[in-house]
Amino acid sequence: MTDWHEIETSKREATLQVLFKVARLLNEKAVARVQDRPGGQSFRAAHTALFPHIPPEGIRLTQLAGRLGITKQAVFQLVRDLEGMGVLERLQDPSDGRAKLIAFSSTGRTAIASGLSTLRELEQDMAAGIGQESWQQLRMTLLRLHDHLLDPLKPCQGGHQTSE
Amino acid sequence: MTDWHEIETSKREATLQVLFKVARLLNEKAVARVQDRPGGQSFRAAHTALFPHIPPEGIRLTQLAGRLGITKQAVFQLVRDLEGMGVLERLQDPSDGRAKLIAFSSTGRTAIASGLSTLRELEQDMAAGIGQESWQQLRMTLLRLHDHLLDPLKPCQGGHQTSE
DNA sequence: CAAGATAGTCAAGCATTCTTGACAAGTCAA
DNA sequence: TTGACTTGTCAAGAATGCTTGACTATCTTG
Known part of the structure; x- marks a missing residue:
């Protein structure tokens, strides 16, 4: 859609x-x-959807599945693929013999950093294209819109609500 | 992605x-x-992707496939489904005995109009949420960004380029 | 310790959305 | 008119992104 x-x-x-x-x-x-990019992996959408939910300390498969709203088996398949690509790694959870902690590998962190830096370059290009003030002002308006979408009640004119 | x-x-x-x-x-x-919505059809993404490319006069299957960048067979299946739902209809092209013109049926036009009107309601809600001026100003900035994306060359500060 | 819950794994299957291949009917150029 | 090409169609199959079900290893609780 x-x-x-x-x-x-x-x-x-x-x-x-x-x-x-x-x-x-x-x-x-x-x-x-x-x-x-030179080392540009060819991730698919289902793979990249995991990335925002993987904290530096790692996360358990079942938790990841819960956050994504899909079964743990589905997440397992994606993690298996990404481990095969060298992007993620599964470490034994020291606090639970059954569990494993899914985390970025060092090459995975490099790839993510590279992607984010490319994103920043694009952002600079866009800001330069329409002017820095317009870009900053766009940012502020989008943040207010974002807050209004998450909580359509009172916050009408004020600043951006930083919740978490 | x-x-x-x-x-x-x-x-x-x-x-x-x-x-x-x-x-x-x-x-x-x-x-x-x-x-x-009451009559809210349950389209899937592949179906709705056709809609923006169907002009009032109708369009040929092969042209539609070319615009979407997929095979005509794939488009055929989608059109068959949508015709079954009563949204599209296939009319004989008077200028070519082989071709048919794919167009919205009258119920299809009604459904699209209903969807667009819902979109306008949402837009009003958002504009009210962040303020009318902010909304208008957001609109102008987005239009300039849009132009910059389509043609990253000169138009740096001016107004929106209405091409077609 | 036994019973039950939980974490990850393996296998099979299904819906979606494309693909390739084949073909009949219609058009058009020689 | 004949041969090449186009248009829409039908059939089969493949890739993706999930699902359900079953199973093992481990933890937890009584």
Whole structure:
């Protein structure tokens, strides 16, 4: 469900449609740049979906499955693949003989760092393209929108709510 | 490829990451609202991906496949499904005995209109949430970003380029 | 210690969304 | 008119991203 918003409609494009399209274009550009890197692994979407949920200390398979809302067997398959690619590693959990801690390997950390730095480069390009002030102001507006989406109640004009 | 951007990194979230997350949240909300409608068809992503490429006059299967970058056989299956749901119809192309014109049926047009109107409601909610001026200003910034993405050359400060 | 719950693993299967290959009907150029 | 090409169609199969079910090793509780 990524394109149906972009139906050509009236003369004046809706803001939401522009936002969706810009996000899609930026995503495509980011993916292209990251994959053009020398060591650019060819992850698939299901694999990369794990990354945001893997803390430096590692995490258990079952916890990961819970956060992602899928079965532990599904996560197992993804982790097995990513371990085979050298991105993740499974360490014995010292506090529980059954459990293992899934964490980034050192090459995995390098790959992630490289990807994030590519993302920062893209961000600089965009900021330069529309001007630094516009970019900062966009950032502030998006943060307020983000807060409004998570809690559609009071926070109408104030600053960004940093929760966790 | 929708989540790898959102890796928790430094204290200051990057603007790109906020934009991706806001787009994802808005998408989820939009999909939920549209599907909660009384006559809310349960389209899948592959189906809805066709919609933006179907003009009022209709379009040929092969052209549609070319635009989507997939085989005509794949498009055929999707169109067959959507015709079964009563959303699309296939009319004989008067200018070519082999070809058929794929177009929205009248119920399909109604469904699309309903979806777009739900999208407009959501847009109003968001605009009210962060303030009308902020929303308009967000819109302008996104349009300039959009232009910069499509043509990363000169248009640095000016207004939105309305091409087609 | 026995019983039961929990963590990870292995296997098989299923829905989705594409693909390749084959083909009939229609068009068009020689 | 004949041969090459295009359009839509049908069939079969493959890759992806899950699922359910079964099983072992380990922990926990009475």
